[in-house]
Amino acid sequence: MPRKTMIEAIRDAMDVSMGRDEKVVVFGEDVGFFGGVFRCTQGLQAKYGKSRCFDAPINESGIVGTAIGMAAYGLRPCVEIQFADYMYPAYDQLTQEAARIRYRSNGDFTCPIVVRMPTGGGIFGGQTHSQSPEALFTHVSGLKTVVPSNPHDAKGLLIAAIEDPDPVIFLEPKRLYNGPFDGHHERPVTAWSKHELGEVPDGHYTVPLGKAAVRRPGSAVTVLAYGTMVYVAQAAAEETGIDAEVIDLRTLLPLDLDAIVASVKKTGRCVVVHEATMTSGFGAELAALVQEHCFYHLEAPVARVAGWDTPYPHAQEWDYFPGPARVGRALIETMEA
Amino acid sequence: MTDALRFHVPEPEVRPGGAPDFSNVPIPKAGSVPRPPIDVDPRDIRDLAFSIIRVLNRSGEAVGPWAGLLTDDELLEGLRHMMTLRAFDARMQMAQRQGKTSFYMQHLGEEAVATAFRKALQPGDMNFPTYRQAGLLIADGYPMVTMMNQIYSNEADPLKGRQLPIMYSSKEHGFFSISGNLATQYVQAVGWAMASAISGDTKIAAGWIGDGSTAESDFHSALVFASTYKAPVILNVVNNQWAISTFQGIARGGAGTFAARGLGFGIPALRVDGNDYLAVHAVAKWAAERARANFGPTLIEHVTYRAGAHSTSDDPSAYRPKAESDAWPLGDPIVRLKNHLVLRGVWSDERHAQAEAEILDTVIAAQREAEKHGTLHSGNKPSVRDMFEGLYAEMPPHLRRQRQQAGV
Numbered sequence: 001m002p003r004k005t006m007i008e009a010i011r012d013a014m015d016v017s018m019g020r021d022e023k024v025v026v027f028g029e030d031v032g033f034f035g036g037v038f039r040c041t042q043g044l045q046a047k048y049g050k051s052r053c054f055d056a057p058i059n060e061s062g063i064v065g066t067a068i069g070m071a072a073y074g075l076r077p078c079v080e081i082q083f084a085d086y087m088y089p090a091y092d093q094l095t096q097e098a099a100r101i102r103y104r105s106n107g108d109f110t111c112p113i114v115v116r117m118p119t120g121g122g123i124f125g126g127q128t129h130s131q132s133p134e135a136l137f138t139h140v141s142g143l144k145t146v147v148p149s150n151p152h153d154a155k156g157l158l159i160a161a162i163e164d165p166d167p168v169i170f171l172e173p174k175r176l177y178n179g180p181f182d183g184h185h186e187r188p189v190t191a192w193s194k195h196e197l198g199e200v201p202d203g204h205y206t207v208p209l210g211k212a213a214v215r216r217p218g219s220a221v222t223v224l225a226y227g228t229m230v231y232v233a234q235a236a237a238e239e240t241g242i243d244a245e246v247i248d249l250r251t252l253l254p255l256d257l258d259a260i261v262a263s264v265k266k267t268g269r270c271v272v273v274h275e276a277t278m279t280s281g282f283g284a285e286l287a288a289l290v291q292e293h294c295f296y297h298l299e300a301p302v303a304r305v306a307g308w309d310t311p312y313p314h315a316q317e318w319d320y321f322p323g324p325a326r327v328g329r330a331l332i333e334t335m336e337a
Numbered sequence: 338m339t340d341a342l343r344f345h346v347p348e349p350e351v352r353p354g355g356a357p358d359f360s361n362v363p364i365p366k367a368g369s370v371p372r373p374p375i376d377v378d379p380r381d382i383r384d385l386a387f388s389i390i391r392v393l394n395r396s397g398e399a400v401g402p403w404a405g406l407l408t409d410d411e412l413l414e415g416l417r418h419m420m421t422l423r424a425f426d427a428r429m430q431m432a433q434r435q436g437k438t439s440f441y442m443q444h445l446g447e448e449a450v451a452t453a454f455r456k457a458l459q460p461g462d463m464n465f466p467t468y469r470q471a472g473l474l475i476a477d478g479y480p481m482v483t484m485m486n487q488i489y490s491n492e493a494d495p496l497k498g499r500q501l502p503i504m505y506s507s508k509e510h511g512f513f514s515i516s517g518n519l520a521t522q523y524v525q526a527v528g529w530a531m532a533s534a535i536s537g538d539t540k541i542a543a544g545w546i547g548d549g550s551t552a553e554s555d556f557h558s559a560l561v562f563a564s565t566y567k568a569p570v571i572l573n574v575v576n577n578q579w580a581i582s583t584f585q586g587i588a589r590g591g592a593g594t595f596a597a598r599g600l601g602f603g604i605p606a607l608r609v610d611g612n613d614y615l616a617v618h619a620v621a622k623w624a625a626e627r628a629r630a631n632f633g634p635t636l637i638e639h640v641t642y643r644a645g646a647h648s649t650s651d652d653p654s655a656y657r658p659k660a661e662s663d664a665w666p667l668g669d670p671i672v673r674l675k676n677h678l679v680l681r682g683v684w685s686d687e688r689h690a691q692a693e694a695e696i697l698d699t700v701i702a703a704q705r706e707a708e709k710h711g712t713l714h715s716g717n718k719p720s721v722r723d724m725f726e727g728l729y730a731e732m733p734p735h736l737r738r739q740r741q742q743a744g745v
Contacts, residue, residue, distance in 0.1 A: 069526060
């Protein structure tokens with residue numbers, strides 16, 4: 001089976017979708033001729049023409065606003081916001097428009113759009129190229145929020161998102177574009193070509209939205225993670241020798257609560273990990289759900305490891321990033337509690 | 338020594354207690370503005386962004402190059418649409434005062450804008466309206482009972498009680514779901530038009546915005562995208578002089594006119610007498626033909642006056658002279674079209690009075706029918722279950738759990 005980087009897998013998903021359905025159009029800043037700053041759309045304009053893949057003005061509310069209009073017409077736009085940090089001008093269009101059009105019109109109009117955006121830090125992007133705003137989307141009724149962690153899932157989830165009848169936010173952990181980064185920034189990164197989840201089937205397949213995956217089975221403690229933190233959590237488990245079960249949520253909304261509850265009831269312990277800031281982060285929702293549904297199985301308080309509640313700094317990037325050492329400490333503390 | 342900087346806050350000409358003054362609104366003579374060919378170079382018609390296209394003169398005659406597009410029957414139908422909208426508004430305004438709904442927004446003085454515009458579009462074209470374009474629905478034959486059911490949020494409300502009154506939606510009638518946010522729909526209209534062009538279709542879109550909301554960044558977004566992709570879209574600005582209590586100068590700044598905003602984008606921009614049914618229709622038709630012929634977007638500023646309150650929650654006497662509406666130099670759209678039809682010999686005061694009575698009967702009959710299905714505070718309502726339905730195509734598990742918790 002061919003192995004691909006996450007960038008190639010994402011591109012392949014759009015290629016397959018555009019090939020199957022002429023209603024799928026792709027646009028965003030630098031997306032057309034150049035193929036995107038991360039090259040996720042490279043070659044799509046040459047293959048499908050300028051009407052199906054084109055450059056947009058630097059105007060995120062315009063990109064999402066026009067995509068909503070296109071979806072109302074009957075197209076299936078898959079647009080790129082160059083960095084998740086740039087999505088704020090589009091937030092009004094996403095939260096008050098895309099998310100609610102089906103509901104407020106009672107299905108008279110719908111909004112099948114996908115808004116892709118690279119998320120997370122670890123590339124010395126500073127405070128405007130490193131953010132993880134997923135909780136700002138999961139808090140909004142009417143959106144779906146997806147965070148893939150590997151090329152295989154990225155392709156299958158993106159095709160599923162494009163085919164979904166409702167608006168989907170597709171957050172791409174940019175530190176995973178080229179390999180399963182585990183937080184050890186001082187070491188060379190393994191390439192996806194050397195990882196089994198870099199195996200990306202040709203052609204059409206989907207990974208269903210709302211289904212988590214167990215990345216590392218274990219019996220001592222459950223780690224709930226998504227995106228880059230899946231690999232950080234696995235590294236922390238290996239390095240501490242704790243038999244942690246690492247669950248890759250893949251989709252934050254709809255959330256696979258059944259998979260979470262089954263694992264925590266089995267292990268009796270839970271550590272929630274994300275790169276986004278702690279306070280009011282998605283981890284708060286996860287911790288609340290775990291205590292609601294698994295309280296009488298818990299042997300220890302649910303722990304959270306997250307980005308500090310500061311803007312993402314530049315020079316102090318690796319002090320900010322919740323790496324394997326911090327996750328490992330939380331695992332040990334949770335086991336000792 | 339350098340003078341201290343001065344901070345400038347624009348003010349309207351007069352405030353309550355003062356004498357209305359529209360001397361700052363120059364009104365060109367009807368028939369004086371030329372009608373360019375639709376393939377005109379936008380640079381050659383920049384003047385049109387600073388004038389006002391008018392067809393009906395003070396004597397009620399239709400004059401000049403924009404006249405002559407509508408038959409007697411079409412004009413009589415237009416008059417009926419405007420009268421219907423006014424009667425509908427009066428009844429619903431009263432229904433709100435009677436506690437039958439929470440909120441209403443009327444069109445008083447602006448009836449020509451949307452009713453005349455609608456007749457310049459074709460089936461399948463799509464409007465992205467604001468809250469003051471119900472004339473689009475009336476002129477397209479959308480049932481008044483359905484509008485009232487929505488206003489009452491009753492059991493027959495097509496939107497299941499989820500939306501504020503008057504935030505209609507009808508794909509069938511080319512009327513995109515009204516948001517209630519301002520300006521967001523403007524750029525969506527451009528996207529819809531881009532999609533039509535991408536698909537090789539022949540349909541066009543129309544965006545709507547008020548003078549105040551042109552200050553929103555989505556207005557700029559819409560013009561950038563419309564200009565860049567030459568989208569087949571008509572960008573309407575309804576300048577009714579007032580954004581709730583804020584006079585139009587606060588949004589307009591030093592631009593002179595709202596139409597002038599289009600010029601920097603290379604978008605042809607025309608100002609039209611929004612109280613002149615024939616002028617609105619003629620300019621809309623020009624813009625629609627242009628869009629359909631692949632010449633791209635047109636910006637139309639409809640110069641009108643909001644004779645009523647912004648909404649049932651507003652009291653204009655607190656911020657503008659009471660008699661200002663009477664002093665508005667472009668008159669009343671219904672009176673003007675009526676006078677024109679009388680002059681044409683196809684209408685009379687008697688027939689007008691008779692039509693008024695008939696229309697009122699029709700509106701009251703529709704209201705009775707709607708009220709059989711309930712009003713906001715009495716009778717049957719959409720179910721609580723409807724609150725949970727229809728957010729997603731398929732209800733996600735967390736919402737299903739919440740619905741169960743709610744006991745529905």
